[in-house]
Amino acid sequence: MADYPILQLIGGGEIGGAEQHVLTLLQGLNPAYFSLTSGSLIDGPFADLTEELGIPTLRLPMKHALDLSPLPRLLAELRRQKFALIHTHGSRANLLGRLAGRWAKIPVISTYHSSLGQDYLSPKAALVALGLDRLTLPLASGLITVSEALSREVASRGGKNLRTIYNGIQPLVQMKDESYRQNQRRLLRKKWGIPDQAIVLGSIARLHPTKGLETLIEAASRLLPEFADLHVLIIGEGPLRSVLENSLKKAGISYTLPGFIPKGFQALPAMDLFILPSLSEGMGLVLLEAMQAHLPIIASHVGGIPEVIREGIDGLLVPPGDSIALAEACQTLLTHPLLVQKLIQSELDRYQTFSIDQMIQKTENFYEEILCSNQFKKPYKRF
Template sequence: MASQRGRRVNAAPRVLMVGTALDGRGGVAAVLQVLRAAGLFERERIAYVATHAEGRRRAKLGSALHGLWQAARICLQARPAIVHVHAASHASFLRKSLVLLIGRVSGAQTIFHLHGGGFRRFAQEEAGPVLRRWIRHTLEASSRVIALSGAWAGFVHEFAPRARVEIVPNAVPLPVSRREGRAEAGRILFLGRITPGKGVGELLKAAALLAPQHPQLRLVLAGEGSPHDLDWVRRRARELGIAERVELPGWLDGAAREVQLARAWLFCLPSHAEGLPMAMLEAMAAGCPVLASRVGAVPEALRDGADGLLVAPRDVPALARALGQLLDDAGLRMRLAQAGRARIKMTYSTDIVCGRLAAIYQQLAGEE
C-alpha cells in the first residue's frame, strides 16, 4: 500500500502546461515538441493539456472546451505548483488567460509564455479598452512572463509595467549531420505559413528580379496556406514569369524538412512580423545560410553580417540584393552557415533552454 501511495505522489504533476496540440503544425507546436523530446516533461513532472487543435471550427471549439475542462480539473484536484501557458493573440490569449485565472484561484504560481509576432498589434491596436485592460492584468498578475527576446521583454515592460519578465529563447536541437555537398545550386527555401504577412509576395518579386541572371534559381515555398493564398501565389508567380521556378510542396514533417534544408543553398524568411521563428533557428542549426527580415526577436538571434543577413521588411530591392549576394558568393554562404550553427549551439540549444526553464520552475516553487 505504501508503494502505491508513493507512486501516486510521484505521478502528481508539479507543472500544468497548456498550449496547442503537440502533434500540430506551426511554431508553438514545434517549440513544445522540442521541449518534450529533450525530456523536460518527465524531469519536471509536467502534465500537458492542449486547448487548440487543427481542424474545422466545430473541432477547434470542441478541443478548446475539452482542454479548458481538463486544465480546470487538474488545477482544482491535482493542485500543481505551477501553471505554465503558451499563448499568442486573439482566441489563444483568451483561452490561456482563463487557464491562468483558474490557476491563480487554485493557489498555483503562473507563467505566461508569450509567442507570436502579432501580439504587440493585438494588445495595442486590435483590442478594445476592456480587453486591453484584461491583457495588461493577465500579464501583471502572472508570477512570471516569459519573453523570447530582449525586444519582446521591453514591449511587455512598456505595456504592463508591473509584469515580472524573464527572457527565454526558443530551443532547437542541433543536428549531428552537416549539409556539405548536398545543397543544390540556386535553391532558395522558405518554411512557414504561406501568407502575405510572411513576406511571400516580396520574395516572389525578388526572385523575379534575380531570375534573368540566375538560371538555376528555384524558390521552394514550403508550408500550409489557405486555398485563397495558394491560388494567389500561383497567380503571382505566373504574372512575374517565374511559375516554372516555384515549388509548393505543402507542409513538411520533420524528416521532409531536414531533406529540404539539406538541399537548399540558402534559407529566406522575409516576414513582416515575428516572435522568434523556429524555422529560422532550425535552418541555422542545420548549417544553412539564412536571410531574414529585421523584425521581432530575429535581430537578436541572427546578427547581420555575422550569423546571417538581415533586411528591412517589405523592402523588395534590399531583399533581392541580399539574395543575390548569397547566390553569388560561396565563401559568404559557408561563413554564415558555420557561424549560424555555432550561434545555435552557444545560445539556443535544448540543454541551455531547458535548464533555464527548470531554474524558473525551481525559483517559483520556492515562492509558494
C-alpha cells in the same frame, strides 16, 4: 515520483515553432521533479502528436478564441491532478490558463513566442487579443519571452517578472554529413521536379501575412532576368497559400509549395539560399536549423532575428518588406562564394550557443523561483 505536476497549455491548431517549443519542454524537463501533461485547446495535430508519443494529453476544445466553456473542466482537472503550475503558450491558453490559475490559486507562467499584435489576419481580432492580454497580465506569476525584443514589447503592455529564455534546438546530427546533404538534395529535387541546376530560394514558414512571403516572391521576380534558373521553394501551410501561388504564377517564377512537412528541416538541403522575410518574428527558431544545414541565410532585421543572426557575420539582414534590398542581398550571395563560405563557417559556431539544455535549465530555474515565492505555500524541493 515527480513532486510537481505541470500543465503545458497551448492552442495546438498547428505544429509551428511554439508547438515545437512545448514538445521540447514536455520531453526535456527533469522527470524526477516535474510530471508533464499537455493541454490542447483546439482538436488538432498537436494533441494527436502528443498522444502518439505517449504524453498525457488533455483535450479542452474552445469553439472560438473567446470561448470560456472549457473552463469548468479545466478547473476540475487542476483539482483532480493536483497541478502545481500552469505554463501557457499563446492567446487562447493565456486567457483560459490565467483565469483558471487565479480561480484554483496556483501559479501561471506565460511564454510569448511572437508579437501578439501581428498574429492575426484581422486588425480587430488583434486589438481584442491585445486588450485581453493587458487585462489578464496581472494574473500571471511570471512571463517568458523568446527574445529581448519581445520582452520590451510585453513590458510596454505592463508585463512584470519577465525572463528572456531563448529557444534551443537539438543538433541535427545528419546535417554534419556532406554526403547526406548532397543525397537529400538529389532526392528532394527529383521528387519535386526541381532541376539540378536550379537556383533555389527557400523558406520554411506559415503561409501567413506576418511571414512576409510576398516580399520573397517580389524579390525573386526582380532576380529572374539575371538568374533564369531561379526556383522558389516554400515549406509550410496557411491561409495565404492560394494568394502566394497566384503571385508566383503571375510573375512566371518556377515554384514548389509542398505544404506542411512534419520534419521540415529535412527539406533544407534542396535549397541554395534560406530566406526568412518576416514582417514580425519572435526569434526565428528555423534559422538555427538552416545554420546546421550549411545554408547561407538572409532574414529581416525585425523582432528577435538580429539576436540570432549577426549582420554580415552569420548572415545578411534586410529591412522587412523591402523586396529591392532582399533581391540585392540574394544577388550578393549568389555571386560571392567566398562570402557564403565565411557566413556558413560562422553559422556553424553560432547555432551552438542556442542549446536545448540551456533552455531547459533556465525554464526549470524559473519554475523554482515561482514555486518558492511567498505567494505559494508548498515548499519547492530542489535537486
